[in-house]
Amino acid sequence: MAHDDLDAAEIATILTSADAGDVARLLRTPAPSSVDIQWARVSAILESNIGVSFRGATDADIAAAEKATCPWTDEVRNLYHRAEPTPEQRGIALIPPGFELLSLDRLLSDHRLWIDFNANPAFGEPIDMDEELAKPAGSPAPMMLPGFVAFAKSNADTLFVDTRTGPLHGCVNIHPDADAPWKPPLWRSLSAMLEQLAFSLERNTTFDMRVTLWSKYQPFIEGTRLVWEYR
Template sequence: MSWSRADTWLRSHTPELHAKFLPPATPADLAAAEEVVGAPLPAGLTAWWAECGGLANVNYTPIIPEFYSPLGVGQALEVRKMMMEIRRDVAVAPEIADVDAHEASKLAEPAGSPIGDLWLPLFVPVAVDASGTYLFADLREGPLRGCVTQFDEVEGADEEPLWESVDAMLQAVVEWLEGDFRTEWPIAR
């Protein structure tokens, strides 16, 4: 699924909102992201970021059903770094003596496995909502590699993936924009 259909809809129906998008990622941006993450990005994610730079200001601009604002590659890497630092320091239960071993065991689980509130290096944020809940692409190995899962600021990632891929998420975006999205919402002006 390509972002172009959503982009066309936004350009036509909400030009003020469309104007708030940052330029798309360059091949160099995407290569740098893969180097930082330490793993190849899923094809659907790189294709999306090559077309969509995320919103300049993600303050409650719900474009991804139903409450999420898209992040561009630069924003995603900043959020990833912050979440890795914060969650490693405060989210690991005190009874876990070896945080590195705990993280390694969670990294070995297949993509899409509930993780609790530890943010793993192979989680790449793709969107955020107004409450600080993130959507991320799970780059752990397994049949669901690249699935999109919610990371709640309180519960972490304890739910099943919302979408099996970024492409499936983008299909949901198009269906929502063309169906239930309301252009009269203040965020769309």
């Protein structure tokens, strides 16, 4: 069922590369709620099953990272207040199918990489950045934009929060390896993503996610790691 706070026709005009099924799928994702509440559910499962707990970054470090990138959403700040992985925690998959949360240092290096690439593209002319940033959140993009905040990676695939304005402000999308983030957002918000993740872990049920295609992933414990099996 679509959420009452979103207008399906308006969303369809934003998601210009989406078909009716893509729009309906996004409208069915959970509404934004609370990163604090949803992360508490996820972290309780991680701690009880694999003995892993994440510390949060300091206010000063979060503020410095935000200043060096773009204005963040409250949900991005709240996520990093609760969970910044240490170097020792790399490789502990959190989001299927193998995405791991980025430390603030890795977030910053990723952001700088894309800024440099956008200014000096390997092919063609630089894009009109002001024009792209003025489009509503969720709009197809030709590449990672300065208003995208990467927070998780799996090899060269990147999950990011779109901080552009509009009814989908703060939505979560993927920049797949060797492609552009032109497909519709995966979730309306970070809290929506975490809510779906918590539900999957608590009920030991599959987690639906699109990398290139929509697929189902089943969580299970492998030693001291949470891993996801393609179904």
